[in-house]
Each structure stands twice: as structure tokens, then as C-alpha cells.
Amino acid sequence: MSSAESRDDVIRLMEVILTAEVFNRTPRLDLDDLTPRHRSLFLAGPEASEVKRPVLVTDGFLKRVGVQSDEAVKNLLKNPFVEFDTLNLQYHVTNLQAAAEWFVGHGGRDLVEKNPALAHFIGGYDSLGIDYTSVRARNPRFADSRTALDQRVAQILSRDEALKEAMDLVIISAPAEIEQQMDGLVCTEGQTGMIARIRTAIENRDFLREHNISEVGKLLFVGPPGTGKTSLALALANDLGMPLLEVRLSMVTSQYLGETSKNIDRIFDLAKNLSPCVLFIDEFDFVAKSRVSDDHGAMKRAVNMLLKNIDKISLIKNGVLLIGATNHPQLLDEAAWRRFDEVVEFVLPDEAMRETILKKFVLSLECTADLAEAAARSEGFSGADLRMAVKEAVISALMDGRRVVTQADIDGALASVANRSLIRTCSWG
Template sequence: MLSADSRDGVLRLMEYLLTAEVYTKNEHLDIDDLPPPCRSLFMQGTEKPEVRRPVMVTEGLLKRVADPSGESLKALLKNPFVEFDTLNLQFHLTDMRAAAEWFAHHGGRERIESNPVLAYYIGGFDSLGIDYGEVRGQNPRFADSRIALESRIAAVMKKDEHLSEAMDLVLISAPEEIEQQMDGLVCTAGQEEVIRRVRTAIENRDFLREHRISEVGKLLFVGPPGTGKTSLALAISHELHMPVLEVRLSMVTSQYLGETSKNIDRIFDLAKSLSPCILFIDEFDFVAKSRISDDHGAMKRAVNMLLKNIDRISLVKSGVVLIGATNHPQLLDEAAWRRFDEVVEFALPDAAMREAILSTLSRSLDCDGNLAEVAAITEGFSGADLKMTLKEAVLSALMDGRRSVVQDDLDGAVLNIARRGVIRTCSRG
């Protein structure tokens, strides 16, 4: 008698075997039809990431995903539709349709609903009612994966090894690695409108290029700390299916100031080489501050180099969305402001927005508190403060042996966060 884990293991192995055979026999299916676990298993190296036909399912391949005891692999061989070629050490299906029907009626439905290859072949069997188009639409795109990004980076480094110096100055994330998504944010109408404008520009790049309209997609995010500037920049990466290059200008400014200008050049060159992408520059005021306030010649040259690079980069021409973020807009001079075609404000949320943020953050929790009441007493709280408030409330409930948050937990959490704010303000004074 197979354990539940082993039965699930057999289904998993059968999914790989079925997927390989259906994918091999239907050449119009492409890598975006393969769910991520199948891609990583079937892919032959990452230098040129692709899944070649025919897909060979070897004993070694299945051992990589079978349970450590090997019980599921042994059980798979007892299936009447599975054949093992002892000469080539490969698995085959003797009757693909019969194997597919067995899979569908032995607990495989959930796997079919997340596997476009199987949805294409099995979705219509026996009125399962699984739509291939819907399943493919929900499948993560290969271009959004870390594997695809690593391949792009490797190709860029091969062409220009000098760009490797820029890799130490940025944090590069693939869209699939971005946890922050738009449905987890509460945006203002103005913020949502900017995202729509950027998406429209991306969809119409050829038209804009033809008409020499290139000053699009340079955004300056302005607002106090904790109001969501970084969160929205990362969520846009996920929303627009673009990798994001995160830069903190304080890290770019070398202790040897003469290197700062070169570092800025390298970062912008890397962004253009990896396009389409998002270049997110946090702490934008660190270098691009008023040149009147800094007499150091090397820093002035660095500021000028930054502004020149902003002029040269373009969503339309270069495929790069540039986002600068600052907590101190008063430090930016007029020349810096002029480089951005959109200035996006991130103000502290009002009561209605605070309630919406709390509702969004708590939607997966069992929360019996009055969120409107909490929103009313948290004037001056940022989105980050509200997130911390909810975390404190959850910890309070857990320490009391509960997994349901009540009003007392929320009230206590508000007091704790407010107290922290007072301490922080006093320490600055």
C-alpha cells in the first residue's frame, strides 16, 4: 500500500512523463507552455536556455525529482502504460491517451490546471472543462524567469566584459523574483495613471519612435520614507514583465571620487544592454543635489555625468524605464527635475487610504478588529508604519495563544508604533 506522499510522487513523475511526450509530439507548443518545474528539469544547460525535442525522460532525470526512498519511481514502473528502455535507460508511454485518462482520473486534475501542455492534450477529456488558453495565460512566462535573465546577462558579459564591473553596483531581479505585486498595493489615481501611460508607451514604441517622441518613461517618485516608492517600482517590474536593476547612489559613489562618473556610465550602459528593463535609482538626491551646495569638483562632474546619462536613455529608443526615488525633493536642483517627464507624488495616506491599506494587508488574516477605527487613530502613519502595526498585532495575538487578531491587539500595536515614532523624532532632535 503506497503512502499518500508516494501516491503524490507517482502523479508528479507521471506529469513529467506525459508533459515530455505531449510536448515532443506537438511542435506548436513552446517553452511558455511548460510550467516552471518542467522547464528546469527538461532544460539542457542555461547558457542557451531551451527545451529541445525530443524530450528524453531518463532514469537519472526522474531520480532527481522522485522521493529519496525511490518508492514512487518503483510504483510508476508498475503502471501498465509506462515502459522502461533498459538499453537507453529511458521511460516511454505505450499508450499516451490511456495514460492521460488514468492521470486525469487519479488525482491529476489540479496538475492539469497549472500545466498548459497537459491542458492542451487532456483538458477536453471526459468533460473536464479545463481551458488551455486560460491555463497558458496563468502560467509564468519564461522570459520573466531568473534562468532567462541569467542567459541575457551572460550574453551581455560575453560581448562587453567591462560591464561586469557594473554588476557589483546593482541588484538585478527577474520579474518572477519580485514578491511585491500590484494587487498587494493601494495606489492613488495618479500613480495608477502613470503606470497606464508607461504601459501604453511600451505597446506603441514603434509609433512613438516613428514620430520622434522619445521623452517618455522617466519617472521621479517623491515622498516621505515608507510611502511605497520602492514597493511600486518593484511591482511595476512584475506588472510590465521587465527585470529591474536597483541602484543606491550612495553605493555608486566611490571613496575615490574619480571613479563615481565611470560607475554611473557603467550602470546606464548595463541597463541599455539588458533592455527592456527598469532602472530604479533610489536615494536619487545623494548625487543629484544642488550643485551650489557642493564645491567638490569630482562630485560636480559626477552630477553632470548622471544628468547626461539620463538625457541619453529613453524608453522609446533604449527600452529602459527610468525611475528615480527621493525622500528629499528639496535637495534636487532644477536641472535634475527637468530630466523627468513624470513626477509621481507619494504622500502620507489619508484616513480612507489607511483603511484600504489595512484591509489589503489583513485580507489573509482572521481579523475581528475595526479597521476604520484603526485608520482614524493613525494619522501621520505611512504605509510601512501600518504594515508594522499589523505585524505587531499578529504577534500580540500569537503570544496570547490566538491566531485571530482582535481590537485590543490592534490598539496596542498602534500605541507601540506611535511610541517608536516619538523616540525616533526625539533622537533626531
């Protein structure tokens, strides 16, 4: 191990010890003052929802930090402000303020800017200009974590075992594990307006409930494949700090028909119990297909059950944001349409949007291509097509031993994606 790596390991260990010390000394700090990494260290187990003070830093504790080198621990003890208590077998600092100043002076400032507990204690030292409130606001909330979500789900299932059936029919994602974020999307004016209305409704939920205005937050996303319907649903859940329950109607109705109605009930009950949350129903046109073409009585009852459940769900009353998505809005009859208070259109991007999308996709890359020209040549491409083209261009550059994406890479990628679309429309006898 190099000396630089050893120094980095010592800084990581020092951060843990300092964080534990500050957390122990400051009762007002809570889980949202710990980074996700420190939460996993400080919590007693996956079912724990609070840290038991005092946090004891032992050899076993430090091994869980992920520093494999024994040399790092030895070097840690060379620090004049760190001591190992041989009686209690614990590490602690002898002078917290001096240890904190040493930490910042030896490369720990960047870590303080991401660690609310340390920002609370160290932020004002030596004109660092680190604002605790801002650091805490940027830190992922415990309530948004997978651990917190699993705890909530376990509590719900312990109260109602019937909801376990619904767990097999939905994909549940915690806000913190959703990678899609708003700043990664290029939204139309209509989509931006919808987002603003939903945020306003949530901020004024008590007022709307008091005045019995509850028909808010039932959205129908319509548009061709690849235009961002699922991406926006994911980004909304992330942005609003709500778990996302994703369900595909074809999967629900492919179960035993006699159970389909009950399963639909269970999914909506699960969403209400897990609120606030986003319930995302993909392939919503499956409702229309079933109503029109399926003569099976059980299936029709299931579809009617779905529509009744949509009638009863509410962002204002239940804290559930309902999003239906379809590639085939023409298949939906009036009974399905009127369940939604807002229809949000997703269209193939125009030239200006395509250029903006391409610029977002290459933002972290070194790219010498003319993206305006690429946007002009990609008429009919969806956002998903453009993402695929950038991926193909990057692979092309890497195969050529380069990490700079050139015009030739982009041109070849656009041609490849266009050809893929042509193949999709072919039919062989």
C-alpha cells in the first residue's frame, strides 16, 4: 500500500471517530446528521431506527469501516489526539477541538462538507465557511433510505398479512435508491407545469383537505415509447422524497383470475399504508384492452375494481400520487380517461430538445462532435434513442483506444440506431 493510500485510510478512520464523538456529545443530532455510510455503522442492525448512544468505537467497529490495512490503524494511533483505552478496548479523542482542527488541516475539509455532524461542530472553525444547515439539507434523509423503507414495509405486513400478496406484484423503490433525478431530464412546458402543480398541492395539502378539494394528483402520462414517461415518474418520486410502487397491469392480471380483483385491492391498500408514496401503473392501456376484448367475467370485474380503486385514491386524502402510463391513449375509453385529473403528453423531442438532451448525455464526457448538427439529423428519435446513440458513440471511441467522442463516433451511432428502428418495422413471412 502506498503512503498516500495509508494517509487516506487514516483520514477515513479519523472521520469515523470524530463523527462518533460529536454525535455522542450532541443529543440534538439525529440520523439525518449522519451520512448513509455512518448510519450503517452506527445503527445496531437493519431493524434499528435510531442510534443508541454512546457509540463505542472498538477494533471490531473500525474493521467495519472497510479499511483493510492494519498499518492504517497503527498510524491512526500516532495521532497525538487519538488514544486507545486498553481497559474498555475503545478508541477516543483526547481533545475534540484539536483533533477536529488536525482533521481539517490534513485533508478532511471535503469530508466535513458532506458530513452534517462534523459540519455542526467544525463548520465555523478557522473561517471554513461551511454551513451546517446546507450540509444537512444536501445529506440524504434516513426516511428516504432503503433501510427506512424496509422497516416501514415490515411494520405494515405485521399488521396485515394479506398485503404480502401485493408485495409479489409491485416493485418498491426507496427515494434514495432512485438514480433518475429531475436535473437529468429535459421536460416540456406542460410537464414542468404539472410538476409545479403537484409540488404546490403537496405543500398546501392541509388547506386543500380542509376545503374538500381532493381531486388532485391522478396523472395519466401518454406518449410513444422512449419519451420519458417512466423516467419522469422515477424522478418525481426521488424529488418528492416518496417511495415508488411500480406495477404492471399485465403482470397483475396474468395471475389466477379469481384472485385478480383481490390483488388490485391489495396493491392500493399497500400504497395507502405506505403513504406518502407514488403509485405508478404502467401499461394502463391494458385496462381498455380488457374492457373491450375480454369476455371473461372475472377479468371484467377486475378492471372495474381497478377503476373503483382509482376513484377512492387521493393525493390530498391518502398521500398517494397516482401515475398511469400508456403508449396507446386511443385505446382508453371515457370511463378510464375521466379517472385522471390531468393528462400529461410526452412527445418525440423537436430539434431544440434533441440538442439539449444530447448535451445532457455528454455532459461528463469529452466530446468534440457538433451536437446541433447531430440534433438536426436525428428527426424522429426519442430520448431513449438519443441515449442509446451516445452510448454507442462512447463504445466506438473506447474500441478505438480513445476517450474523446468525435463527430465520426456520433455519426456512426446515429446511423446504427436509425437502422435498428428500421429492422424493428420489418416482417419476415
